[in-house]
Amino acid sequence: MRLFLCIFVLALAFPGITAAADIPAKKGLVQDIAKMLPKETIPQIEKAAKGEPYTFYVLTVNSLDGEESSDYATMVYNEWNLGTDDILLLISKQERRIEMNFNNATLQEKIDALPDNMDTGGMTDSKLSQFVDAHFIPEAKKGNFAKASIELMKATYALKPIVPAVDDDVKTGMEPDGNNTSAVETPLPQIPLAKQETPEPAMGTPINWSLVIGIVIGLLLLAALAELIFRVVRLHRLQKRLPGLMVQVNQASESIKPYIDLSQDKTLQMAMSIDKQLTDTLLRMNNLKQELSLIRVRHWLLPGLRKQLKGAVGALAEMAEYTAQLTKQITHIEEVDRNLKQLMADAEGRLNEVALAIEKEQTNRGWPLGELVQRQRILKSQLEESRQMSTFDPLGAEERFNHANEALLQMEQDVASIDFYSNSYRDFPNEMAACRQHFEHIVQEHRLKLVRIEPYENVEQAHAVSEQMYKHLQNGDIPAVIQHVERMRQLLSEAVQMTQRQADLKIKNTNDIELVISKLAAYPEQDTGLIAVTERVRPLYRTKHWEQMWHAYRDKLPCIEDISRSLRQVQQWCAEEVQEYELAREEMDRILHALGELDECIDNYRQRIRELDSALDEAKREQSAAEAAYAKGQTTISSNGLVQQWNLKRNNLAKLQSSLRQLFAEPPYDMKLISEMSQQFVDEAERFLSEVERAAIYKRNAEREIEQAESRFYSVQARARRKINVNSYSSQYSSISSEIAQLMQQGAYEQAARSAAMLTGIVTAMNQAYDEAIREEQRQEQLRNSSHSSDGSSWGNSSNSSGGSNWNNNNNNSSGGSNW
Numbered sequence: 001m002r003l004f005l006c007i008f009v010l011a012l013a014f015p016g017i018t019a020a021a022d023i024p025a026k027k028g029l030v031q032d033i034a035k036m037l038p039k040e041t042i043p044q045i046e047k048a049a050k051g052e053p054y055t056f057y058v059l060t061v062n063s064l065d066g067e068e069s070s071d072y073a074t075m076v077y078n079e080w081n082l083g084t085d086d087i088l089l090l091i092s093k094q095e096r097r098i099e100m101n102f103n104n105a106t107l108q109e110k111i112d113a114l115p116d117n118m119d120t121g122g123m124t125d126s127k128l129s130q131f132v133d134a135h136f137i138p139e140a141k142k143g144n145f146a147k148a149s150i151e152l153m154k155a156t157y158a159l160k161p162i163v164p165a166v167d168d169d170v171k172t173g174m175e176p177d178g179n180n181t182s183a184v185e186t187p188l189p190q191i192p193l194a195k196q197e198t199p200e201p202a203m204g205t206p207i208n209w210s211l212v213i214g215i216v217i218g219l220l221l222l223a224a225l226a227e228l229i230f231r232v233v234r235l236h237r238l239q240k241r242l243p244g245l246m247v248q249v250n251q252a253s254e255s256i257k258p259y260i261d262l263s264q265d266k267t268l269q270m271a272m273s274i275d276k277q278l279t280d281t282l283l284r285m286n287n288l289k290q291e292l293s294l295i296r297v298r299h300w301l302l303p304g305l306r307k308q309l310k311g312a313v314g315a316l317a318e319m320a321e322y323t324a325q326l327t328k329q330i331t332h333i334e335e336v337d338r339n340l341k342q343l344m345a346d347a348e349g350r351l352n353e354v355a356l357a358i359e360k361e362q363t364n365r366g367w368p369l370g371e372l373v374q375r376q377r378i379l380k381s382q383l384e385e386s387r388q389m390s391t392f393d394p395l396g397a398e399e400r401f402n403h404a405n406e407a408l409l410q411m412e413q414d415v416a417s418i419d420f421y422s423n424s425y426r427d428f429p430n431e432m433a434a435c436r437q438h439f440e441h442i443v444q445e446h447r448l449k450l451v452r453i454e455p456y457e458n459v460e461q462a463h464a465v466s467e468q469m470y471k472h473l474q475n476g477d478i479p480a481v482i483q484h485v486e487r488m489r490q491l492l493s494e495a496v497q498m499t500q501r502q503a504d505l506k507i508k509n510t511n512d513i514e515l516v517i518s519k520l521a522a523y524p525e526q527d528t529g530l531i532a533v534t535e536r537v538r539p540l541y542r543t544k545h546w547e548q549m550w551h552a553y554r555d556k557l558p559c560i561e562d563i564s565r566s567l568r569q570v571q572q573w574c575a576e577e578v579q580e581y582e583l584a585r586e587e588m589d590r591i592l593h594a595l596g597e598l599d600e601c602i603d604n605y606r607q608r609i610r611e612l613d614s615a616l617d618e619a620k621r622e623q624s625a626a627e628a629a630y631a632k633g634q635t636t637i638s639s640n641g642l643v644q645q646w647n648l649k650r651n652n653l654a655k656l657q658s659s660l661r662q663l664f665a666e667p668p669y670d671m672k673l674i675s676e677m678s679q680q681f682v683d684e685a686e687r688f689l690s691e692v693e694r695a696a697i698y699k700r701n702a703e704r705e706i707e708q709a710e711s712r713f714y715s716v717q718a719r720a721r722r723k724i725n726v727n728s729y730s731s732q733y734s735s736i737s738s739e740i741a742q743l744m745q746q747g748a749y750e751q752a753a754r755s756a757a758m759l760t761g762i763v764t765a766m767n768q769a770y771d772e773a774i775r776e777e778q779r780q781e782q783l784r785n786s787s788h789s790s791d792g793s794s795w796g797n798s799s800n801s802s803g804g805s806n807w808n809n810n811n812n813n814s815s816g817g818s819n820w
Contacts (some may be wrong), residue, residue, distance in 0.1 A: 087156065088101040108128075111128050139151060250282065337390075368474075383401070502581055512591075566682050740759075
């Protein structure tokens with residue numbers, strides 16, 4: 001409601017919107033809406049409208065509906081996005097009005113420069129209105145608006161350009177050579193020290209606020225209408241869907257009633273729960289239906305209706321989903337009640353087939369299979385109980401039947417597997433023989449004594465387990481049979497694996513013994529080399545850099561003797577007559593771990609020495625580079641005659657150079673201090689060189705700019721002083737030149753180069769003033785040669801010019817754009 005109230009207030013506040021909305025769209029050069037132009041004349045008008053330098057647009061309307069003709073013409077001009085070279089001719093049939101509208105200062109100047117003795121009956125209207133009166137009204141009174149428009153266009157094209165009048169402020173003077181000249185005082189443009197951006201005045205067309213507000217209100221009305229339609233459609237859909245859903249709930253409730261009356265136990269509980277939930281859902285739907293029925297047309301615009309409808313949609317969707325779930329439960333009960341008896345009959349038939357299979361196995365094999373017989377009796381009893389329950393408790397019977405059916409499936413598989421396990425028992429001696437042959441081959445190949453392992457014992461155990469399995473198989477205990485078969489396979493596999501491990505350990509221990517012997521033989525030579533490195537490093541680097549790692553190595557070195565003793569023990573265990581490969585493996589792993597720690601200490605110490613040597617080489621390289629950059633910077637200052645402005649940096653560099661040389665002269669070195677100082681030295685020296693070279697470039701650029709500007713200035717000055725007063729230019733040039741000289745003396749070469757560019761601006765301004773003086777002389781010469789003179793006024797307003805007249809006026813009055 002508040003939305004419509006805002007729209008109503010806006011409509012009252014801006015009543016002119018309807019007029020703005022009646023502006024026709026732009027279509028071609030001629031739009032004869034009022035049918036005032038014969039069709040055969042429109043091509044002629046269009047041809048005349050495409051002239052030079054203007055393009056005319058002709059619009060005829062039946063009525064202006066109370067609008068000022070000039071205002072309406074300006075609105076059309078802006079709406080059509082016409083440019084400065086475009087002219088609009090607005091012709092109103094009812095008001096008998098012609099309006100010429102444009103936005104061109106040059107055209108306005110031409111019209112204002114027309115003589116006052118135009119044949120307009122002595123009227124004092126604006127020149128534009130007089131111009132329209134003279135060239136449009138005569139033919140318009142005759143009703144020939146096509147010819148009137150063409151005549152007005154031709155007259156506009158024929159307007160002559162403006163010839164400027166002689167400036168009274170022009171001063172004349174005599175040059176030393178005696179020639180009479182006209183010197184024009186031209187104001188000297190100010191050359192700013194820093195470039196300033198001056199925004200250009202906007203020349204765009206004015207905004208048609210009536211049209212903008214009209215569009216906004218239209219969009220608001222469309223949004224309000226769309227919201228209203230959305231609410232009505234949503235309400236209609238809810239009211240249409242709700243009764244059908246209530247019918248579904250009622251049907252579901254009726255279908256569950258028989259199970260409440262006839263069922264027991266689990267089925268009865270489920271049926272009562274479903275019936276209660278359906279009743280509650282039906283009550284909720286009825287309440288929702290009553291709420292929707294209370295919504296009237298006057299409520300459609302209330303803000304709360306949208307929220308209410310959204311909540312109703314959500315509630316209805318929830319109830320529909322809930323109803324579908326309950327219906328699915330009812331369908332399940334009906335399917336169980338309908339199909340369970342047939343499923344039970346099928347299961348009993350399968351159980352009878354299992355019983356026959358058991359009897360056949362008993363007869364053929366002479367085995368009792370007591371476990372299978374007992375399981376068959378239990379299954380038969382469970383199926384019978386399910387059959388008795390199915391009449392009054394289908395769900396309870398289904399639960400019992402599912403358990404019995406799973407047991408029946410397992411029993412079918414067990415009966416079918418009797419033949420497989422019987423064959424496994426029969427073939428197991430062959431498997432044992434193959435296993436024994438396999439590990440005996442490994443023993444012979446590697447000459448093993450089988451110390452601390454008993455693969456033959458595993459084979460015997462597997463044989464005993466196979467006999468136990470056979471007894472369970474005869475009794476029909478298939479789960480126990482499966483466990484024993486797995487144990488048989490595992491024992492045979494372990495027998496081969498333990499033998500193969502002994503062979504693998506023998507090979508691995510032999511290889512590791514050879515590795516340890518070679519490493520122990522190399523350590524004395526390595527130790528000698530490390531001692532030599534330490535003797536070299538001791539006087540070169542501070543001990544804090546390497547001493548800790550050296551001691552770590554020396555502390556680990558005595559373990560070599562222990563390793564040698566342990567190695568002899570390992571060799572004894574690995575002897576062919578002993579073959580204690582497991583014990584040898586444990587000790588060998590400890591030996592390898594100790595050797596690994598010793599090797600790590602050696603590698604760490606060597607790496608530290610390499611890092612120190614590399615850091616020393618890098619520091620010397622940085623010192624050399626820094627000294628070269630420092631010397632080059634000083635040479636650049638001297639050769640380019642730069643102002644001394646780096647004294648502080650030069651002093652710092654000299655101190656860094658001296659300090660670094662002193663550090664290198666007094667070993668052992670503190671490499672952390674040397675690295676930091678050499679890095680600082682090279683960084684500052686490179687920055688110093690970069691600044692000096694940049695200053696030298698700026699100085700050369702500034703000197704070149706000054707030299708070029710000076711040469712051009714005196715050249716232009718010598719040429720321009722005959723036509724203009726160059727004193728102000730010379731004064732400003734001298735001022736900036738002095739400032740540049742001072743900047744050069746201070747060493748501010750970059751700023752001096754920027755200031756030198758301003759000298760070029762002074763020269764350019766002086767040259768432009770000289771050219772303007774030459775053009776002024778030429779204009780004066782044209783004025784003296786012309787037979788008449790004219791006066792004009794400047795048109796500096798960017799707003800549209802508009803003038804108009806009316807025809808059928810007996811007094812030949814012109815209103816200048818106003819109504820008559």
